[in-house]
Amino acid sequence: MTFPKNLEESIESKFSKLASKKNKQRKKILSLGLGEPDFNTPKEVLEESYNAMKLGKTKYSSPMGIIKLRKKLSEHLKVNNKLKAKTNNIIITSGAKMSLTLALSAVLKKNMSILNISPCYPSYVPQILISEYQARIINFDLDKNDFSINFKKLKALIVKHKVKVMLINFPNNPTGMTLDKRSREKIVELIYRHKIILISDEVYDKLVFNDKEHISIGSYKKIANQVITINSFSKSFAMTGWRIGYMVANNEIIDKACKIQQHINTNVPEFIQYGALKALSIPPTHLKKYNARLLNNFRYLKSKIEMSANFPISDSKGGLFAFVDISKDGRTSDTFCRDLINDTNVACTPGIFFGKNWDYFIRISLAINEKSFMKATNLLLNFINKTRKNI
Amino acid sequence: MTFPKNLEESIESKFSKLASKKNKQRKKILSLGLGEPDFNTPKEVLEESYNAMKLGKTKYSSPMGIIKLRKKLSEHLKVNNKLKAKTNNIIITSGAKMSLTLALSAVLKKNMSILNISPCYPSYVPQILISEYQARIINFDLDKNDFSINFKKLKALIVKHKVKVMLINFPNNPTGMTLDKRSREKIVELIYRHKIILISDEVYDKLVFNDKEHISIGSYKKIANQVITINSFSKSFAMTGWRIGYMVANNEIIDKACKIQQHINTNVPEFIQYGALKALSIPPTHLKKYNARLLNNFRYLKSKIEMSANFPISDSKGGLFAFVDISKDGRTSDTFCRDLINDTNVACTPGIFFGKNWDYFIRISLAINEKSFMKATNLLLNFINKTRKNI
Numbered sequence: 001m002t003f004p005k006n007l008e009e010s011i012e013s014k015f016s017k018l019a020s021k022k023n024k025q026r027k028k029i030l031s032l033g034l035g036e037p038d039f040n041t042p043k044e045v046l047e048e049s050y051n052a053m054k055l056g057k058t059k060y061s062s063p064m065g066i067i068k069l070r071k072k073l074s075e076h077l078k079v080n081n082k083l084k085a086k087t088n089n090i091i092i093t094s095g096a097k098m099s100l101t102l103a104l105s106a107v108l109k110k111n112m113s114i115l116n117i118s119p120c121y122p123s124y125v126p127q128i129l130i131s132e133y134q135a136r137i138i139n140f141d142l143d144k145n146d147f148s149i150n151f152k153k154l155k156a157l158i159v160k161h162k163v164k165v166m167l168i169n170f171p172n173n174p175t176g177m178t179l180d181k182r183s184r185e186k187i188v189e190l191i192y193r194h195k196i197i198l199i200s201d202e203v204y205d206k207l208v209f210n211d212k213e214h215i216s217i218g219s220y221k222k223i224a225n226q227v228i229t230i231n232s233f234s235k236s237f238a239m240t241g242w243r244i245g246y247m248v249a250n251n252e253i254i255d256k257a258c259k260i261q262q263h264i265n266t267n268v269p270e271f272i273q274y275g276a277l278k279a280l281s282i283p284p285t286h287l288k289k290y291n292a293r294l295l296n297n298f299r300y301l302k303s304k305i306e307m308s309a310n311f312p313i314s315d316s317k318g319g320l321f322a323f324v325d326i327s328k329d330g331r332t333s334d335t336f337c338r339d340l341i342n343d344t345n346v347a348c349t350p351g352i353f354f355g356k357n358w359d360y361f362i363r364i365s366l367a368i369n370e371k372s373f374m375k376a377t378n379l380l381l382n383f384i385n386k387t388r389k390n391i
Numbered sequence: 392m393t394f395p396k397n398l399e400e401s402i403e404s405k406f407s408k409l410a411s412k413k414n415k416q417r418k419k420i421l422s423l424g425l426g427e428p429d430f431n432t433p434k435e436v437l438e439e440s441y442n443a444m445k446l447g448k449t450k451y452s453s454p455m456g457i458i459k460l461r462k463k464l465s466e467h468l469k470v471n472n473k474l475k476a477k478t479n480n481i482i483i484t485s486g487a488k489m490s491l492t493l494a495l496s497a498v499l500k501k502n503m504s505i506l507n508i509s510p511c512y513p514s515y516v517p518q519i520l521i522s523e524y525q526a527r528i529i530n531f532d533l534d535k536n537d538f539s540i541n542f543k544k545l546k547a548l549i550v551k552h553k554v555k556v557m558l559i560n561f562p563n564n565p566t567g568m569t570l571d572k573r574s575r576e577k578i579v580e581l582i583y584r585h586k587i588i589l590i591s592d593e594v595y596d597k598l599v600f601n602d603k604e605h606i607s608i609g610s611y612k613k614i615a616n617q618v619i620t621i622n623s624f625s626k627s628f629a630m631t632g633w634r635i636g637y638m639v640a641n642n643e644i645i646d647k648a649c650k651i652q653q654h655i656n657t658n659v660p661e662f663i664q665y666g667a668l669k670a671l672s673i674p675p676t677h678l679k680k681y682n683a684r685l686l687n688n689f690r691y692l693k694s695k696i697e698m699s700a701n702f703p704i705s706d707s708k709g710g711l712f713a714f715v716d717i718s719k720d721g722r723t724s725d726t727f728c729r730d731l732i733n734d735t736n737v738a739c740t741p742g743i744f745f746g747k748n749w750d751y752f753i754r755i756s757l758a759i760n761e762k763s764f765m766k767a768t769n770l771l772l773n774f775i776n777k778t779r780k781n782i
Contacts, residue, residue, distance in 0.1 A: 001392075001523050002500045003647055010653035012451050034451065041449045050441040058432045059632040060403050060425065094485060094634075094656050101655040105521070109393045126654040130496070132392050241450040241661055243485075256394055262401035263517040264492040265485050269663070270632055 004129040011122045011353055018347065030376045032364045033347045035173060035320050037238040039290070041275075042282055045237065049275030057270035063262035064254075065092025065246070066270060069277045073246060076280050081205060082219035083229060085248040091257050092268050092276075096203045096232035096245035097123060098261075103228045103247055104131035104165075106256035107197050113138050113161040117149075119323070119354030119361070121173050121201070128167075138163060141357050146314050147177040147323070151186050158194050166191065168217075169201040171208060174354050174363040175323040176298075176316025178208065179217075188220045191227075197253075199228045203245070204319040206236040206287050209295040214318075218248060225250045235320070236287060237279040244268055244276050297366040297373045298322055304377050309384045320367045323351070327360035329384065337362060339387065344379040395520040402513045402744055409738065421767045423755045424738040426564060426711050428629040430681070432666075433673055436628065440666030448661035454653035455645075456483025456637070457661060460668045464637060467671050472596060473610035474620060476639040482648050483659050483667075487594045487623035487636035488514060489652075494619045494638055495522035497647035498556050498588050504529050505556040506549060508540075510714070510745030510752070512564050512592070519558075529554060532748050537705050538568040538714070542577050549585050557582065559608075560592040562599060565745050565754040566714040567689075567707025569599065570608075579611045582618075588644075590619045594636070597627040597678050599709040600686045609639060616641045626711070627678060628670040635659055635667050688757040688764045689713055695768050700775045711758045714742070718751035720775065728753060730778065735770040 012034065022029045064070070070087040077083040093099045100123075108114060108131050116124055118139045128135055138161045140154055157163070168187070171178040179187070191198045198217060205214040218227035232245030247257060261267075294316075301322055302313045312325045326336055333350035341347050351361030364380075366373070403425065413420045455461070461478040468474040484490045491514075499505060499522050507515055509530045519526055529552045531545055548554070559578070562569040570578070582589045589608060596605040609618035623636030638648060652658075689707045696715060697704045703716045717727055724741035732738050742752030755771075757764070 001496055003497065007650050007654075009650065010454070010657070012657055013454055013649075013653045036451055040447055041444070046441070046444045049444070050437070053432070053437045053440070056431055057632065058630065060427055061632060063401070063404055097655055097657060105392055106394065123654045126650075130651055130654060239449065241448065241452060241658070243656060243658070243660055258404075259398050259400065259517075260521055262404045263398075263514045263521060264488055265634060266401070266403055266488060267632070267634070269634055269660075272660070 001130065001133050004133050007126050007129060008122065010126070011349065022345070027345055029341065029345045029347050030372060030379070031347045032368065032376055033349055035235070035365060036240050036367065037235060037290070038367050038369060039238050039286070041238050041242070042279065042286070044282060045239070045275040045279050048278035049271045052271035052274035057274060059270070061267045061270045063258050063267050065090070065268060066273045069273045072277055072280050077216070077248065081202070081214060081216040083216040083248065084219070084224070089250065089254055090246055090248050091254055091261065092244065092246050092273060093261065094243040094245070094265060094268055095234065096201065096230050097127070098265070099230045099245050099247035100124070100199065100201065101127050101131055102257035102260055103199050103230065103249065103253065104128055105260055106253045107165050108132035108135045110134040111136060112165065113163045114165040114167060115140055115158060115161070115163045116167050117142065117169070119174055119351065119358045120167070121169060122353045124167060136161070139355065141355070142175060142177065144325070145312070147172070147175040149183060151190070155190060158190065158196070163194065163196060165197045165199065167199045167201070171204040171318030173204065173319055174321045174349070175314070176319050176321055178317040184215065184217055184220070187217060188223050192223045195226070197226055197228065198223070199230065201230045203230065203232045203235050205231060206284070207291055207294065207320060208318040209291055209316065228253060233276050233279055237282070239276070239279065242272055242275065244272050293370065294320065294366045297370060300374060301364060301366075301377050304381050305384070309381055311384070316366070320365055322364045322366060324362050324364060325360065326362055332359045333362055334359070340380065340383055343387070344383050346376045346379050392521065392524050395524050398517050398520060399513065401517070402740065413736070418736055420732065420736045420738050421763060421770070422738045423759065423767055424740055426626070426756060427631050427758065428626060428681070429758050429760060430629050430677070432629050432633070433670065435673060436630070436666040436670050439669035440662045443662035443665035448665060450661070452658045452661045454649050454658050456481070456659060457664045460664045463668055463671050468607070468639065472593070472605060472607040474607040474639065475610070475615070480641065480645055481637055481639050482645055482652065483635065483637050483664060484652065485634040485636070485656060485659055486625065487592065487621050488518070489656070490621045490636050490638035491515070491590065491592065492518050492522055493648035493651055494590050494621065494640065494644065495519055496651055497644045499523035499526045501525040502527060503556065504552040504554045505558060506531055506552075506554045507558050508533065508560070510565055510742065510749045511558070512560060513744045515558060527552070530746060532746070533566060533568065535716070536703075538563070538566040540574060542581070546581060549581065549587070554585065554587060556588045556590065558590045558592070562595040562709030564595065564710055565712045565740070566705070567710050567712055569708040575606065575608055575611075578608060579614050583614045586617070588617055588619065589614070590621065592621045594621065594623045594626050595710040596622060597675070598682055598685065598711060600682055600707065619644060624667050624670055628673070630667070630670065633663055633666065635663050684761065685711065685757045688761060691765060692755060692757075692768050695772050696775070699772055702775070707757070711756055713755045713757060715753050715755060716751065717753055723750045724753055725750070731771065731774055734778070735774050737767045737770050737774075
């Protein structure tokens with residue numbers, strides 16, 4: 001490809017550099033930065049993976065993934081997400097990132113318009129450029145107050161730019177927004193009417209607060225063939241570093257994805273796939289507890305920052321994050337976060353990382369233990385009260 | 392990308408489908424097909440990887456790879472390949488395939504000419520198309536008799552097509568050719584004079600027969616900056632299914648590769664990297680034995696097929712393969728291999744998979760135990776004598 005000049009660094013990489021810089025200064029940062037669960041991969045997963053290694057599952061294998069795992073996922077998605085997927089419509093990849101890249105490579109063409117909902121996961125735009133550097137990216141902003149979708153505006157944009165591919169993520173990183181029944185139905189209607197391929201990134205599907213269920217968009221029969229569902233084991237089973245995710249799509253897209261995967265990666269290590277298979281048989285009790293903790297952290301943050309500092313925080317309905325409006329402070333998100341870490345050693349993520357129109361927001365990860373989270377929140381509150389300029 | 396219509400399936404995938412078809416017919420194939428060592432990953436590697444899992448090396452980590460592994464590789468390459476590489480010029484990837492794809496994506500541009508030496512590993516052309524579907528692929532054939540390079544012709548082709556990137560693999564898959572000192576020096580001169588970026592795939596560097604040493608092209612100081620060296624743990628440590636390889640390149644190329652990797656894969660699992668680190672500390676005694684066995688298999692094949700069937704076989708000097716000229720048989724390689732497997736259940740690889748001008752060759756893997764190899768060779772010999780049409 002002609003290497004895109006504007007290819008940004010990933011958020012994981014920016015954080016890893018920041019952490020190593022602070023380490024060198026012998027400072028311990030209190031990170032509300034990364035989107036990584038703070039518990040360990042379940043022990044059963046480790047054992048199963050090690051057993052598979054010992055059984056010689058260390059050779060080349062199918063680029064689609066082992067049939068046992070795809071079969072289990074097929075059952076799992078039906079029960080948990082109402083998504084009907086045959087084993088041949090599921091491909092196992094190195095994390096959701098690889099699924100996204102394969103999906104984008106399979107569907108994008110030169111000059112094609114892709115609609116990207118903003119704010120978004122910082123790797124989306126680079127992934128689009130890597131897959132097709134001549135694609136046209138049309139950004140659509142969520143509502144600044146409640147992160148909802150204005151469907152009238154969305155439709156107008158789709159028509160104006162002849163959008164053929166759309167990328168959505170729910171529960172959403174960074175906003176914590178998710179799609180209710182009405183919003184899902186509106187999206188279904190839109191992509192049906194305009195013959196759009198929807199890439200639906202649902203990696204936070206098991207981190208939904210208030211015991212609500214997560215229903216995949218691909219579960220709507222009328223548009224099932226137009227939806228590519230992306231998911232992974234990273235967030236639900238603390239398997240971020242294992243690099244295993246998957247994609248559900250129609251035969252044509254899966255064929256293309258599989259063809260690319262076999263040339264650039266052959267397969268996800270089989271012993272890792274056996275670990276993931278085990279993960280799916282673990283009762284989801286840890287998730288119930290974990291979601292309660294994330295929600296507790298969110299409520300604590302909201303009570304402190306909204307009530308004491310008067311910064312509005314829209315409700316997080318799922319995922320790992322809160323997205324906080326800092327426009328009352330006056331500083332841009334980059335400056336705010338830089339000052340914050342220098343002053344307090346608390347790390348947050350500037351809104352600008354998630355889209356150019358989000359420079360007066362910061363993202364806060366809820367995924368740390370309650371004690372540290374409370375400490376960090378109070379440091380943040382003191383920082384706001386001490387240094388804000390506009391109020 | 393605009394999906395290339397001519398994107399072939401990978402050789403691993405074709406074989407995996409063939410094997411599962413034969414399995415369904417309850418037939419046991421005697422495979423001389425895949426390029427995969429027939430011993431298991433050393434036990435120490437498994438243990439180290441499992442220990443790393445237990446120590447929590449299961450989280451996001453650096454897209455460059457862990458510093459310990461890159462440091463060890465830096466020392467290892469200096470001693471074994473005469474290649475000087477700083478840790479910052481080494482990136483760890485999901486196998487050599489991913490290194491190749493990242494390298495090609497970093498250097499290729501629209502309409503740029505890339506010289507590909509043929510016959511070649513079947514994933515090269517697809518990898519080029521995936522990285523830049525508008526690149527111009529210029530194929531250059533090795534000599535049909537001894538697989539040597541005609542440097543006069545090569546130079547003419549470089550000049551004619553303004554070649555800017557060149558891809559080479561030695562010890563070579565499928566021919567078993569390797570580069571002697573004189574050939575290396577001629578390549579160095581060519582790429583220096585014509586300012587070419589050379590991608591040198593050296594994954595078979597430790598499988599060299601007759602105790603000769605493998606010297607990397609990147610070891611020549613004058614062109615060190617122009618060479619991207621690709622290597623992996625797959626072939627030397629029987630780690631094909633672990634998906635771990637690496638690339639050595641100049642800062643600019645490594646920066647680009649790292650930027651792509653962080654968006655499409657984040658990192659190679661850390662516990663796999665610890666396994667690979669352990670592999671490098673294993674004394675290479677197994678390799679000495681293994682190379683002797685590969686050479687024995689080759690000699691047996693040559694004695695049978697060349698002497699009894701009068702099919703010429705040029706000497707394999709390294710790697711896992713022999714490339715056998717079947718032009719005296721009269722059938723094309725595809726037909727020959729199909730008839731062979733139907734008649735004898737012996738699987739070989741048609742030469743056409745490695746380039747369109749190689750349809751009167753077949754590739755034979757030397758990487759099976761001696762008893763099975765002798766059995767397969769004798770079945771092949773009987774098949775040739777029974778069915779050949781032209782002699």
